[in-house]
Structures are given as C-alpha cells and as structure tokens.
Amino acid sequence: MHVAHDVARALTLAVDLVNSRVNGGEALPDLPRLRIFLEEHDISGSRTVSLDDLEEVHALRPRLRAIWTARDMRTATAVVNGMVAEAGALPQLTDHDGHDWHLHFTALSARVASRLGADAGMALVEVLREDGLARLRLCGAPECEAVFVDLSRNRSRRYCDTGNCGNRMHVAAYRARLRSLPEAGEVAESGRG
Numbered sequence: 001m002h003v004a005h006d007v008a009r010a011l012t013l014a015v016d017l018v019n020s021r022v023n024g025g026e027a028l029p030d031l032p033r034l035r036i037f038l039e040e041h042d043i044s045g046s047r048t049v050s051l052d053d054l055e056e057v058h059a060l061r062p063r064l065r066a067i068w069t070a071r072d073m074r075t076a077t078a079v080v081n082g083m084v085a086e087a088g089a090l091p092q093l094t095d096h097d098g099h100d101w102h103l104h105f106t107a108l109s110a111r112v113a114s115r116l117g118a119d120a121g122m123a124l125v126e127v128l129r130e131d132g133l134a135r136l137r138l139c140g141a142p143e144c145e146a147v148f149v150d151l152s153r154n155r156s157r158r159y160c161d162t163g164n165c166g167n168r169m170h171v172a173a174y175r176a177r178l179r180s181l182p183e184a185g186e187v188a189e190s191g192r193g
Contacts (some may be wrong), residue, residue, distance in 0.1 A: 001131060001151050003123075006102035010123030011149050013041045017057070017120060018064045019162050022145040028057065038112065044096070045108035045115055056113035063117075067124055068136045068147045076133060080121050087118035131155075141165035 003011065020027035020037070028034050034054050038047045063083055070076035089105040105118035127135050127149060139146045139160035146160035159165040 001127075001135060001153075003126060003151065004102070005100060007123045007126050008151075009042070010119040011127065011151075013043075013116065014064055014120035014123060015148055016041065017116060018061055018068065019146045019160070021058075021061055022162065023143070028054070030054070034112075043112075043115060043119075044104065045110065045112075049112055053112045056111065057116060060113050060117050060120075064120060064124075065147065067128075068138060070133065073128065073132055076128060076136075080124050080128065083117045084121040084125070087114040087121065089118045089122065091122075139165050 016037070028037060031049055031051070031054060034049050034057060035047050038049070060083075063079060066079045067076045070079065084105070087106055088110065090107065092104050093101055094104055095101045103122070105122050106115050108115075110118075124136075134155060135150045137148055137150050137157065139148065139162075140158035141160075141163075144160060144163060144165050146162040146165070148157065148160045150157040
C-alpha cells in the first residue's frame with residue numbers, strides 16, 4: 001500500500017503512541033519524555049506541555065488501541081470518527097519548514113492531544129478507507145501487546161518492531177525444528193546413516 005509522506009509519518013506516530021505503553025513498560029512517564037516524543041515525531045506547533053497534556057496523551061492511547069482491536073469496520077470507524085471530531089479537525093494544506101505539501105488537521109495552537117489525535121486519526125482513516133482493518137495488526141508474538149500497520153505489498157508482516165519479536169519467534173521455531181530431528185546417534189543405529 002502506498003501512502004503519502006505525511007500519512008506515513010502520522011501512522012508511525014499512531015503506532016508509536018499506542019506502543020508507548022505495552023508489555024508493562026511506560027515510554028511516556030513524564031513531561032521531558034513527552035517533549036522528546038513530540039520532537040522525534042516532528043509535531044508542529046508548541047511543544048510546551050503540562051501535566052494535563054500528559055494525562056490527555058495517556059488517555060488517547062487506549063482509544064487508538066481500540067481501533068486496532070476493533071472486531072469490525074463500524075466499531076473502528078466510530079472510534080476514529082469520534083477522535084477526529086473531538087480534536088476539532090479543520091484540514092489545511094501547508095508546506096512550512098521545508099516540508100513538501102501536507103495536511104495539518106488542527107490549528108498549531110491546539111492542545112497536544114488534539115493534534116496527535118487528529119493526525120493519527122486521519123492517517124488511520126486513510127488505511128481503513130483503503131483496506132479496512134486488514135492492515136492494522138497486533139504483533140504475532142505470544143507475549144507482545146504491540147501494534148503495527150502492515151504496509152507490505154502482500155500483507156504478510158506478522159511482528160512488531162518494538163522488541164525484536166520476529167527474530168525471537170524465528171529463532172524459537174528453528175530451535176523447535178532442531179529438537180524434532182532425530183539425534184545423529186539415533187540415525188546411525190537405525191541403519192539410515
């Protein structure tokens with residue numbers, strides 16, 4: 001699936017925001033980490049944040065996760081439409097700070113959670129509109145709670161990028177295959193070696 005550069009960035013934002021609290025960890029415990037998160041994701045507008053902003057961002061995560069865990073399109077659509085509406089989305093085309101033309105969905109003065117919710121929500125709208133829930137995935141590793149967007153051509157991705165899950169699962173499968181092979185001594189004794 002091909003997506004515009006601003007949609008790709010907002011999808012990364014959505015995934016990283018949901019995954020900032022998975023597997024018992026908290027990646028956004030305080031204001032300095034929230035500021036770093038905003039900077040890493042190149043969020044436009046003020047990066048001056050308060051404890052209220054942090055609480056609002058924390059409250060946004062389960063709502064985003066609900067889109068990934070929705071059982072059907074109507075449920076996912078209701079969640080994403082609610083998020084975008086609450087953010088007061090007002091799309092505007094812009095090309096500021098050396099970036100190509102892209103959309104901003106809220107005023108730069110909007111609260112941080114509104115900006116994040118609108119950007120993430122509108123990017124998820126693009127995915128849902130194009131491919132439904134098929135590309136919104138939960139990590140296939142049994143102990144992992146992370147989410148991801150599968151943008152591969154054949155929709156074959158199974159694991160997140162947060163904890164090396166794919167590599168761990170492949171190593172476990174390899175070791176299981178090795179354990180199922182007869183030992184070298186057993187092969188020789190049976191006359192097959």
